[in-house]
Amino acid sequence: MAYAFFGGVHPHDMKAATNAKAIQQLPPPAEVVIPMSMHFGAPCTPLVKVGDEVKVGQKIGEFRGLGAPIHASVSGKVKAVEPRPYSMGGNMMAVVIENDFQDTLSEEVQAPADPDALSVEEMIEAVKNAGIVGMGGATFPTHVKISGGIGKVDTVIINGAECEPYITGDHRTLLERTEEFIGGCKYLAKMFGVDKVVIGIEVNKQDAINKLNETIAKTQAPVAVEPLRCRYPQGGEKQLCQAVTGKQVPPGALPANIGCAVFNVNTTCAIYRAIAKGMPVVSKVVTVSGSGVIEPKNLECPIGTPVSCLFDECGGLKDNTYKIIAGGPMMGMAQYTCDIPVGKGTGSMLAFADKEEQTVANPQCIRCGKCVAACPMHLEPLFMYQYAEKGMVDELNEAHIMDCMECGACAYACPARMHLTHMFKTGKQLVKDKMAADKAAAEAKKAAEEKKEAVAK
Numbered sequence: 001m002a003y004a005f006f007g008g009v010h011p012h013d014m015k016a017a018t019n020a021k022a023i024q025q026l027p028p029p030a031e032v033v034i035p036m037s038m039h040f041g042a043p044c045t046p047l048v049k050v051g052d053e054v055k056v057g058q059k060i061g062e063f064r065g066l067g068a069p070i071h072a073s074v075s076g077k078v079k080a081v082e083p084r085p086y087s088m089g090g091n092m093m094a095v096v097i098e099n100d101f102q103d104t105l106s107e108e109v110q111a112p113a114d115p116d117a118l119s120v121e122e123m124i125e126a127v128k129n130a131g132i133v134g135m136g137g138a139t140f141p142t143h144v145k146i147s148g149g150i151g152k153v154d155t156v157i158i159n160g161a162e163c164e165p166y167i168t169g170d171h172r173t174l175l176e177r178t179e180e181f182i183g184g185c186k187y188l189a190k191m192f193g194v195d196k197v198v199i200g201i202e203v204n205k206q207d208a209i210n211k212l213n214e215t216i217a218k219t220q221a222p223v224a225v226e227p228l229r230c231r232y233p234q235g236g237e238k239q240l241c242q243a244v245t246g247k248q249v250p251p252g253a254l255p256a257n258i259g260c261a262v263f264n265v266n267t268t269c270a271i272y273r274a275i276a277k278g279m280p281v282v283s284k285v286v287t288v289s290g291s292g293v294i295e296p297k298n299l300e301c302p303i304g305t306p307v308s309c310l311f312d313e314c315g316g317l318k319d320n321t322y323k324i325i326a327g328g329p330m331m332g333m334a335q336y337t338c339d340i341p342v343g344k345g346t347g348s349m350l351a352f353a354d355k356e357e358q359t360v361a362n363p364q365c366i367r368c369g370k371c372v373a374a375c376p377m378h379l380e381p382l383f384m385y386q387y388a389e390k391g392m393v394d395e396l397n398e399a400h401i402m403d404c405m406e407c408g409a410c411a412y413a414c415p416a417r418m419h420l421t422h423m424f425k426t427g428k429q430l431v432k433d434k435m436a437a438d439k440a441a442a443e444a445k446k447a448a449e450e451k452k453e454a455v456a457k
């Protein structure tokens with residue numbers, strides 16, 4: 001039985017432009033620009049240099065600490081290893097590969113003789129070597145989530161909500177790659193030692209629900225489908241856990257603290273390809289949509305494909321396009337250039353034309369409280385806004401601003417069109433800066449005291 005979560009909003013899903021369109025392969029790009037940071041954690045170190053020949057699936061970036069390796073998505077010659085623009089803003093070290101259009105597979109890609117005979121440790125190792133991260137946008141390394149959850153997690157949930165407007169890549173994947181998805185679910189069930197995994201899926205994807213139920217019945221797969229009412233941000237990990245299990249993740253805690261682990265649909269497919277075929281993450285399904293796109297589509301392309309190629313394949317952008325967003329309209333990031341590459345977490349590229357954005361030059365809060373009712377994290381956005389505007393860091397902390405997941409539900413609900421989410425990003429940075437300054441001051445004080453003690457001795 002599905003449960004409700006507190007707050008949320010119900011924007012028009014805007015999915016009709018692409019939800020009936022099959023995933024199409026993008027014609028191979030002439031070059032790919034593969035950023036060395038496509039995961040939560042420190043950037044990878046490039047393993048190749050200019051002039052090297054590389055093959056599809058060859059490791060070209062190695063991580064240290066928290067992270068995931070990065071692989072070549074096309075075969076060809078390394079043209080540059082240099083900082084390039086990327087979707088998170090600014091520049092990031094990238095490996096630029098000139099495509100030879102041969103699609104030569106690397107010898108490093110080796111399928112196991114019998115994937116079903118692999119131990120849990122071997123499966124986790126395969127997931128790690130494949131460079132899998134949360135492909136819904138969070139980009140947290142999947143092998144860390146799995147190994148950290150084993151022994152604590154009794155409910156494995158697949159996030160099929162895809163609650164952000166416009167995006168339909170997961171919906172199409174469930175319809176078109178059902179067997180692969182179910183295969184990934186089986187491996188997750190085996191790794192966590194659970195009887196079944198639950199896929200939470202919003203009821204605006206009834207065709208996918210039907211297809212999943214048919215396949216599960218036919219294959220006796222350890223998967224249960226949980227239809228959910230449409231509500232944004234149902235795809236937030238904490239909201240999905242509550243919608244599926246009825247249990248709330250406490251503030252500052254993770255789903256694992258209530259025995260849950262959540263995985264994205266395309267991450268689950270990537271887990272299947274890694275374990276069954278030894279294939280690393282080299283491609284991504286991206287929804288290209290919005291009023292600025294001539295012919296919206298779902299496209300699959302090599303990681304590192306310039307987003308300009310995606311828009312070209314969709315007939316280009318309308319002349320009066322004024323905004324490009326990487327990600328969904330609620331949580332995505334506005335971009336200043338189409339010269340950014342598709343990364344592991346890029347689920348959609350949106351372009352908007354005409355006069356869709358309704359901004360107000362000098363918005364004034366009318367204290368209606370709608371933002372409070374909309375916030376799924378039980379926060380008080382109207383007060384947080386004032387504290388952030390005035391730089392009141394202690395008050396921001398007391399208002400639990402660090403629990404804000406920047407979902408934008410409050411901004412959507414606000415009749416005054418206050419720039420709430422933007423201000424919370426600023427506010428969170430103020431809190432982080434203060435924490436870093438306090439830590440540095442405490443360490444300096446401790447070092448000074450130790451020095452004083454040493455001199456006294």
Ligand code: SF4
Nearest residue numbers: 375404405407408410
């Ligand atoms: S952006 Fe933050 S404050 Fe606004 S609704 Fe989402 S979690 Fe709440």
Ligand code: SF4
Nearest residue numbers: 365366368369371414
């Ligand atoms: S919804 Fe907007 S106008 Fe209403 S209280 Fe919140 S910030 Fe103020």
